[in-house]
Amino acid sequence: MTDPRAMLAQGQPPLILASKSYARQAVLAAAGLAFEAIPAEIDERAIEAQSGLTAPGEVAECLSRAKALAISTLHPGRYVIGADQTLALGAHRFSKPADRDAAASQIAMLAGKTHELHAAVAVARDEQILFSDVSIARMTMRPLSEMAIEAYLAEAGDAVLGSVGAYQLEGFGVHLFERIEGDYFTILGMPLLPLTAFLRSRNLLRF
Secondary structure, three states: OOOOOOOEOOOOOOEEEOOOOHHHHHHHHHOOOOEEEOOOOOOHHHHHHHHOOOOHHHHHHHHHHHHHHHHHOOOOOOOEEEEEEEEEEOOEEEOOOOOHHHHHHHHHHHOOOEEEEEEEEEEEEOOEEEEEEEEEEEEEEOOOOHHHHHHHHHHHHHHHHHOHHHOOOOOHHHHHEEEEEOOHHHHOOOOHHHHHHHHHHOOOEOO
């Protein structure tokens, strides 16, 4: 089995991922990046309100930077990755559904339409942002009847409450879609290609 530290240059301490997201952790682990997951305990809604930003991509970038900085303050000298994702249908931005009825309502709003996922990643070290990037994926959900939505919710279970838009593409949520434009890592909320390009630019990776 490949040593998960193999992709980091010799002598580099593990990266820190300022997130508890299983999907983001899985992306980094599959890429062979050694990291510690230390979730950033920040008030996202307060930071968003204070920023005055409303564009989905700008909000995602602002929050990814805030997460990275919050953990960087506590761990001097370490490279800290922050990430965030927003889902928008036109001017309307979605949050995680509070219950099954809210999940059904979100899916009904998205059905038959194309929405956007804005995934942002930022890297901080010693309380300074060194890098940030925003990637976009466009997701077209197929038309769905009320019966189809109920059947999906029954199959997916409580997992729908853990994701904005009430779906996880890596699970039963894939059955809701007819077209996807954008890379898989963006959909999972971790723009991996720009992140690894930055890490290489800092000579943090072996190749």
